[in-house]
Amino acid sequence: EQEALLRRRDGGHTEVMLGISRKDLGNQKVFVLTARDVSLTKRIKEELDESRERYRQLISRLQIGIIRTTPGPHYRILEANPSTLSLFGLEDESEVLDSDLFDHLEQDKSSSPLDISFDQDGIARELIFRVKKSSGQAVIASLSMIEGRDLQGKVTYIDGLIEDVSSQQKTAEERERLIVELQTSLMFMNQPIGSALGPFVSCEKTTQVKKAAELMSEEGTKAILVRDDEAMVGLVSDTLLRERVLARELPGTTEVGQIMQTPLIYVEDNALIFEAAMLLQEKDIDYLVIRDEHDAVLGVISNEELLDVHRYSANFVIEQIRAAASVEEIVQSHYRLSRIIKALNDSGAHARNITRIITTISDTVLERLVDMAIEKIGEPPVRFAFISVGSEGRGEQTLVTDQDNAVIFEDVDESMAGQVHDYFHRFATMICTWLDEVGYQFCKGEIMAMTPKWCQPISVWKSYFSSWIGESTPEDLMEISIFFDFRCLFGDHRFVADLHTHIRSLAQNQKAFLYQMAQNTLLFKVPIDFFGKLSVESNGPHVDTFNIKHVIAQIVGFARIYAIFYGLEITNTLQRINLLLETNAIKPELHQEIVESYNYLMQLRFRHQVKRIDEGKPPDNHVQINEISHMEKELLEKILGNINQLRKRLSLVGHNEIYF
Template sequence: MESEQLEILDFLQKYAPFTFLTPETLTDIAKTIDVKYVKRDTPILEYGQKVTEWYVVRSGAIEIYLRDGTLYNRMTEGGHFGESGLLTRGKNRYPATAIEDSLLYTIPEDVFLSAYENHEEFAESIELESRSRLRQVVSKATQANELMSTHVKKLLNKEAVCTAPDTPIHAVAAHMSEQGVSSVLIRDDSGIIGIVTDRDIRNRAVAVCMDLTQPVSEIMTTDIVSVQHDRMAIEAMLTMLHHNVHHLPVLRRDEPVGVIALSDILRYESRNSLFVVSRIYHQETVEQLEELKTEVQATFSTMVNQESSSYMIGSAMAAIGRAYKQRLLELAHEKLGPAPIPYCFLALGSMARQEQLIVTDQDNALILDDSFDPARHDEYFKALATFVCDGLDKAGYPYCTGGVMATNDQWRQPLKVWREYFTQWIEKPSPKSLLDSNIFFDLEGVYGQAEFAHNLQTLISQKARGNNRFLASMARNALQRTPPIGFFKNFVVEADGRHSRTINLKRRGTAPLTDLIRVHALAIGSRAHNSFERLNDIEQAKILAHGRTQDIRDALEFISSIRARNQAEQLAQEQVPSNSIVPDDLSDFDRKSLRDAFLILSNAQKYLRFRYQPNRSAH
């Protein structure tokens, strides 16, 4: 070796992960290294840049940033960077800049990947520098998305503008123009009692030739939805999605500190799901709703490509699905007339949990008022259910193959019958009855009398908590789907059929995870719908060993993100999206992380079996 290569070899031997390589491999690497000098304040890697080499800092200092410019890490002598882009065979996600005059060793991509794939300890050292491999990749993905890492208060650029309820409408409009705002909060001595937007003034006052000297209270919206200033921007966006509002008051405790407008969120997402929801509400026919399918798919793909978390994607897609249901019900009323008695239309399963992706079917039901008389009312509600379910199928939500739809007479019943259903399922459980009814334990009212759904949720919470026989039966069902990991911790793939050599990430991954999370949530009386929110309740209840809840959260996030990414790639290739992946098509890094996630699921199922003793449910 030349003297310069010997000097490089001597340097590398001092630092991990090179200490885990054989002398022969290390010598071969030293021979391939190129030396680069970069001046202070020089960018080395830009966001989105193709990564073709691995960087080791010989001298100087390098700073690594998140996409929003936040400092993520600082590298000095012996530090390395660029491995994230190489391991995912993609583009750089973490910009790097020299903050001092620096000397870098660069190692070609093929040389780095060869060392990574053939030397386990070398690979482990790289992956485990920041806690576990899975925790690292999930936390980086979360930090990389600005909506997940930005607080609501950072979105505010003006203080809240308030006025009294007796202020004339024309004076409010002038004040809004003077302050350069699109909304005003209405408050009296009791606090905030309403909000008025520029759209309200236009539609509720000017368009109908209203006397503009009338008090603003005549046109204000009193059903106020708000968010606390210390919450994350993602929560603000999801709140706006859930309630279809374009202005969201921000409170510090009970005091308003500002208002977030739709435009404040849009700069974080180029093809925003808020736009799609708004478009859904403005369609006049089922055929027009059907035409939005491509926009929904494009929104999903954009969120995946922007590295949004599965929590964010699932919540946004569920909000879109909920908007479809609500608009179809409005169109149904236009066709059929008003409902003869109060009712609540339920979303079930992944939509109720706010964990929906682009591959989904429809699961729904109807709760009718206890005054329901089949002879007088059922013809209307059957027609209503048929209109909505047919419309959902056209809009891209296929009929449920198991018949869990409001068109099924069994799932179109008065509240008292639904209470009997759940009482029977919980107090006299059997694995068979709960297998058929499992999906009903994830329910949300999306239209009509929401208190009907709340009534059932209260019943479930009260009767399920501490009911050992019921929980044992639920646990037994939750253990029927196991992760695809063999005895030697290798993947077990489908052997034949259309999806041979694949793994169904829903059936063997996210579904058993959500099942076991649901059992724990029912055991502690959690009222949360979403699996991640249920995990927060489970963590507070301390029914799992320290760190286990975070492990389950990471496993669910990672498997869901791989599932979403696979569906987005299939859409991009004009294929029918599915839940099945070919493990060999994943990068080595993703395969190892996916194996880690499945092992966490396996261990979580072992604990479920220990805690709830599901075998006793068969007696």
């Protein structure tokens, strides 16, 4: 056969394969010429070649490693994209082609021989290996492979995906470590108090305080028991020596019987440690005396020793942050937050308690960073307030949060204005940059104190609110509504009180503003269809999810509007709802519905975010429909129905709701 072009009658050409053969036709010998149209076949071949090239270009740009190998046991590499080369620490494809896959991998945390086991569908999923990199860098990789077969069912090649999962492994290891810490803490708290005792020291009540202090120093204790003959009658501690001897300037010859703490509070040695801790708290004392069943004294224990378990709690993280000498130390302490939140969420802690802990930690971070900034650039030239807005301003932060903050400072003469503005801009930029390093990302909308517009004197801030209340549209308020949820984190709280008074006076005379606020809140949609069933996104980057933040935003918006109208300065959503109930602005039934709905949604939000972290993914607000059980889905649909009723109330604002 020979390729040729046939000229058609219409003047066009057709690609063909010409064939010629000799035949006998009766007594004649003839030549038979055949022409087979191959234009479609060639077009398919060209498109296939183009498709292969596009495939090669696609895999070369992917951030995940893609390989093709021969079948086992050697798995000789036939193809590898650039991401695979980067993962292996190689630069040229020639360094990997024809090499065995296991030349580059070793079993992670195992001395067993390398092996890949395929299931009945010819797939091996998420096998964990350690990459052998020439640089010595430790990289953990996840490998998934699928068998490629020919028409006879024979395995002819293996395609694989290989991905760096080092960060996910680190997160898993950190999670396990914290779980161990928490379990250790719980085990400690449930041990008998007698198991936590060490040696104790005692002296007669006639012993001089100087001698008693020497005994305490020798034994390395902070307390000494006082005897009267053989009976224990009192206790002297470091604190008592300071308060009752040094502060009163008593001589060292004073007898301990004159200053001792009495009577003693006893607990049996078989009591659990957490029971002893509760007794210390209940009696508001620092020391307990431990005795056995025969009333013999076994020792003394302090609340400090008992509550050392707090290192596994949020309080320990807060103390570490307050004591931090650098931003790096704050980063290390703050890293524990997500695991603490998981432990709280798993144990059934209330959502408002979780948000309170997150808020307290973020406030502590900010306070320490402000102190560090002032230490670095000097004292502020005038009074100021560093404020938070939005979720942080409401004390409702979750594990998905960026910065929403601002600075208000005192009005000054024009002669000082440039100097003051320069100081606070430098001050705010330093703090916002540090916050980003700690984990509070820069705001995409630039609502941060480092943005000059949001670092202004009090007079400018008043003009902002006057403009927003008097002239804004619902679309404008979508961007700036969070400024109506503000609180002072550091500095002079009078600026915040002054702004609240200013807003209250304006809002009372600008009823149309509340209408605009309500319309802004209604821009968020409820993920529920006409039949009251949960509706999820059908396309885009978040298929089969709904945005739980947008759902909660409608409760937040409702509380914000009513709080502004009734002049409430509190910013937290649940506290606003509670105050609205107390002022008879809403009925008890509505209050209960809102509180229960809000709490459930926040609990679900935390659960989803913790799940994302466990999977090595950044937390977000897009809840997958498959994360929710059938019963939870029914409850959620009921809550969404209640929020729809809340939306109807909001749609009446400016007509006959709140005012007529």
